[in-house]
Amino acid sequence: MRQRGRIGRASCGAAPGPSASPHLECPVSDHILRSTFADRHIGPDSDELERILDVIGVRTLEELAARAVPASILDTVAGGIADGLDVLPLPVGEHEALAELAEIASRNVVATSMIGLGYYDTLTPPVLTRGILENPAWYTAYTPYQPEISQGRLEALLNFQTMVSDLTAMDVANASMLDESTAAAEAMTLLRRANRKSTSARFVVDVDVFPQTLAILATRAEPLGIELVHADLAFGLPDGEFFGVLAQLPGASGAVVDHRDTIARAHERGALVAVGADLLALTLITPPGEMGADVCFGTTQRFGVPMGFGGPHAGYLAVRSTHARQLPGRLVGVSVDADGDLAYRLALQTREQHIRREKATSNICTAQVLLAIVAAMYASYHGSEGLRAIARRVNIEARRLADNLRSSGIEVRSDSFFDTVTAIVPGRARAVVDAARVSGINLRFVDDDTVGVSSDEATTRADIDAVSAAFGAAALEGDPEKSIPESASRTSEFLTHPAFTRHRTETAMLRYLRMLSDKDIALDRSMIPLGSCTMKLNATAEMESITWPQFARLHPFAPDTDTVGIRSVIADVEQWLVDITGYDKVSLQPNAGSQGEYAGLLAIRNYHLGRGDDHRDICLIPSSAHGTNAASAVMVGMKVVVVGCRTNGDVDVDDLRTKIGQHADSLAAIMITYPSTHGVYEHEIDEICAAVHDAGGQVYVDGANLNALVGLARPGKFGGDVSHLNLHKTFCIPHGGGGPGVGPVGVRAHLAPYLPGHPLRPELGTGPAVAAAPFGSASILTITWAYVRMMGAVGLRNATLTAIASANYIARRLDEHFPVLYTGDNGMVAHECILDLRGLTKATGVTVDDVAKRLADYGFHAPTMSFPVAGTLMVEPTESENLDEIDAFCDAMIAIRGEIDRVGSGEWTVEDNPLRGAPHTARCIAGDWTHPYSRQEAVFPDAVVGRAKVWPAVRRIDGAHGDRNLVCSCPPIEAFA
Structure with missing residues (x-):
């Protein structure tokens, strides 16, 4: 069973294992045997880490932490464990974690769900389960x-x-x-x-x-x-x-x-x-x-x-x-x-x-x-006729139930319905629901007199007979009466495009999925060095449970007796996030980072309103902030006041104090990302928090960059009142091509009463709901559960420090080729760095877009472009990439700088060079060639040698054309000829 307790302190003579790393407190020494999950999650081994630290100019990860992170917020450490994290469970291996999770899953009851309300059982074609949900080519892709x-x-x-x-x-x-x-x-x-x-x-x-x-x-x-x-x-x-x-x-x-x-x-x-x-x-x-x-x-x-x-x-x-x-x-x-x-x-x-x-x-x-x-x-696999057939079966079973009830004198609220029958049973609704439960079926209790029953793709005739018996109604034979009048019936065609007619066999579908995924670069093919987005490893052991029926087939409004296991996972994740962040309470309801922002700001707003401070509506936001910050503030009725940044990227504290003075009586909050959006640990963070608190405002610490804080510092302890956390970044839920995401919100105790509630879960409180389901995207919380369970306190901290080390290594290797725009007081970056191309663009005409597209020829996804500073690239390696991959990326960037120099020297024109021509497809190099650079230079530059070639599917896309042709459902049929 899980246990909570302090992990033993490691000494320099301790054998590396799940509770020790040779680079935490000891000089670089023994090679790590990759025997723990943390060793396999973290990319660099001890030899590679020694080289990384040598380039940075520090001996240990602890020395790196002391130089990069402000001492005023850095948590104390004992035995590699940060203060407050000794309560996390001892780490276990992959098989042990999966066995434990299987035992938790066994506490759930997968009943036949006929509750409805927008949630229905469905039969996922196995080819889609294996080909998409369990396929890293799809789930590790980025937006x-x-x-x-x-x-x-x-x-x-x-x-x-x-x-x-x-x-x-x-x-x-x-x-x-x-x-x-x-x-x-x-x-x-x-x-x-x-x-x-x-x-x-x-x-x-x-x-x-x-x-x-x-x-x-x-x-x-x-x-x-x-x-x-x-x-x-x-x-x-x-x-x-x-x-x-x-x-x-x-x-x-x-x-x-x-x-x-x-x-x-x-x-x-x-x-x-x-x-x-x-x-x-x-x-x-x-x-x-x-x-x-x-x-x-x-x-x-x-x-x-x-x-x-x-x-x-x-x-x-x-x-x-x-x-x-x-x-x-x-x-x-x-x-x-x-x-x-x-x-x-x-x-x-x-x-x-x-x-x-x-x-x-x-x-x-x-x-x-x-x-x-x-x-x-699913629509492509079934096609229009297949979907109609499923719908007809769903409707027939609902009609059969309605006929059974009416024949027994039970009133059905509407004669026109698709899948849901609402029955009027004065005074005995609870008895009907309980009787169905005995048969393993969950119905919807509406009120003492009303029961709702919804059929779905998985509903059988036996289910309908059992539900009828629960009502005390006999099962009839024969065809049931129609429930959709002719005047309401669909007559128009749909899904006639080849995309919905060509892939109706499993062979066709699996080849279609493979063909599409081959056109993409995902994390299963190469490093994705996106700053601000943390594209870290989504381990197979973390992902395995998401398709288990004990989690996947649970209705969000199922009885508590059916959901003991999943609620145990939810409780664990909530508590572990409390431990890691230093906040007092966490809500998992927000199902995206943006919704976590919204929930956190709502909590601040409602806190002020609850105190009678309805005049507090000003939200201070640094000019470097992520765009969603300002949008979220406006959505909760706040007015945004922008705070300037210094030339080094830090918040301009003088400007902050001026803005606080101007709006002291109406100040509601500040939203500040930490480490900053510029990839730096700002050393005045405690001063910033104190200034806002002194004026009566609340501090919102955007948790987008929590990957650089876990095990080092806790926002709930260094001044934050509320934060949202991106589980799809820091805690390994995969991006999946741009979602799903989970954006839980953590708060200090005074804001806890204002966390999200839900109309069907009164125990969550009376706060405003922000997602349809009480616990948001609950079924993927098992990913984060497995990550924390297998990493443990030392592993989590080691991951954070390795991410910082890798980012600083990239900054050191590339700074002479692409100046690093911002660093902290000790010349260190956090978990990401910004490469400044603006001078090169001015001198040569080569743009950040040219570099991004050229990286595709080298087999890499581009870093984040022009955010937070136009004309720059923000790079984040994460802790999951080993040194070979990091060096390959750096080599590609250095080679690209050499190509830029050839443009600058006049060897290639700005209009015709391998950067402006990038990316290059196999088709384009097989055709006529009139460029001043060779085909080999186009698609096999020296830095690609030894790497599997990833061929871009298309050449550079005309963005303006796409925006002029905004509305388009799909290409014409002729395009598929």
Whole structure:
């Protein structure tokens, strides 16, 4: 069983093992036998680490920590364990951790779930489980900001957009949202932005909307001054003005309502309409687009994505073309490359937070890409007829239940439904639910008189018979009565594109998945040196449990007796994050870093309101901050005041004090990333926190860079009141092409009452809900659980120090070729460094884009481009890359600098050189060649020798063309000829 307790102190004579590293307190010495998980997670072995430390100019990792991290925040250490982390469990190996996790999983009960409310059992095709969810080529990929080496996942996302557009009959869809409820909130704010005819702040919401969606709408509306008006749209629209209307199809009760008249009347009164629609139901019923809806939202969970106790799942948002530029999040569009060939890319608004900051319309940064790809491939594998067949089976079982109940005198609330039957059983709802439980089936207890029953892809005739018996109804024979009237039936075609007709056999699908993944660079092929994004190892042992049915098939609103195991994992992760961060309480509900930001700022806002300080609405944000910071602040009703930075990248404390003086009475908070967004440990962090506290404000420490703090310093102890943490960065949940993410929020005790609550989990408190599920993306928390369980306190600290060492090694090797822009007081960077190309660009005309694209020819993903400083590259090696890979990247960058010099010398022109021509495809070098550099120089530069060649799928993509052609569902059929 797990144990909590101090790990023994290591001496210089101790044998290296799970609780000791020769570089923590001892001089560099013995070679580490890679026998522990931490040894295998951390890339450099002891010999490599000795070379790294020698280049940096320190003898041990402890000396590095003392030089890089301010002494005022550095935790004390005993036996390699930082203060406060001695309570973490002793580390175990991979097989031991998996055995322990299997025992925890066995405490869950996988009952037949017929609860519904937006979560349904689904049968994931095994080829998709193995080919996507268990395939590192897909789950270790990054957001496709470098489209030339991301064509596979971009095509898959374009398929997702096409699927959603077709099924909803809308013009354009984005490349996934975080979940259905947050998609509804985005739909609400989109309607407000788009409706320029209305000055009203009122928004009408149908009473038959899922309760979790109602809660999220309320959370989002209140700080923005939106007044929610709840109405039963079956009886028409309410009186007065309103800017928008939101309905659900089918409703929470299961009722299928024809909203055409409601939509028409809303339009007549100057309002826009959003409809939340079940995509499987839309294969049989009239889609919202054909009813005249302006926006459509929902979830794609039942398209092959397990319930997972609430997530992760890909939500969707679709609009008419007139509103396309109002879409939040990501949108894949079609462009052309340098050879005029078809190519995909993310459209302009994908990174609008970095462009518009506090004027951004949404704070969403990540998406649920991996799950969106599963959903799209599920649709591709089944095709339109396959989806219709599944939907018909689901509907037939629901109809069978309704007939059984009615024949026994039990009232069914609606005669028009798809999959959900709401039964009226005065005074005996609990007895019915309990009787079904005896048969291993979970129903939805609505109230003492009402029970909801939802069928799904996994529902059988035996399940329906058992549920009927629980109601005391007999099982009838024969065909059940229809429940979808002809007037509400779908007549239009959908999913006619070859992407949904060509891959219907397993052979075709597995080859399609392989073909797409071969077009991408993911972490399974090379280092991804992205600063600010921490692309570290996602170990197989960490990933293994996510497809276990004991976790994957749990409904988020299942009875507590069914979810003992998963809630144990949740409790462990919450406590371990408390230990690691120094905060007093953690909520795991936020299902992205941006939502963690939002939840943390809401806690600060509500804390001030609870004290009567409703005038405190100013949020100070350094000019270097991540764009989502400002967007999140505005979303909670705060006003952003920018604090300047010094030439060395640190926050300008003088300017900070001036701004605090100007806004002392109205100061709500400061948001500061630590280490800074510039990759430096600012030595005045405690002074900054104290100044804000003295003025009555709260300190929000953005945890995006926690990978440089774990085991070294705790934000909850050095001045932070609240932080969000990126589990998809620091704690090994994979990026999956841009999602899933998890962004838990940690707070000190005085903010704990304001952490997220949930309408269906009253024990979480009365705080505002920020995600559809009570514990967010619960099923992937087992990844973080396994990481912490196998690393232990010493391993976690060693990982942090190794990441810092590797970043400083890169800074030392490359500084003479590409100046490192910012360093701390002792000349050290944190876990990332910024390479300044601006002088080279001015002298030679070679841009940061040219270097990024050229790196693809060398087999590397580019570092983060032009953030936080335009014209620079931010590099982060993480602790997971060994020295050979780090050196290969450095060699590639040095070789590229040599190529830049040849442009500068006039040997190559600015317009025609291997950097401007990059990336080079196999097709382009096989054709006519008129360049002044050779084919070999183009695709096999010297620094590539000895590395497997990764061939980019397309040449450089025309970004402007893509933005001019924003709305595109998919390429024409002729493109597949």
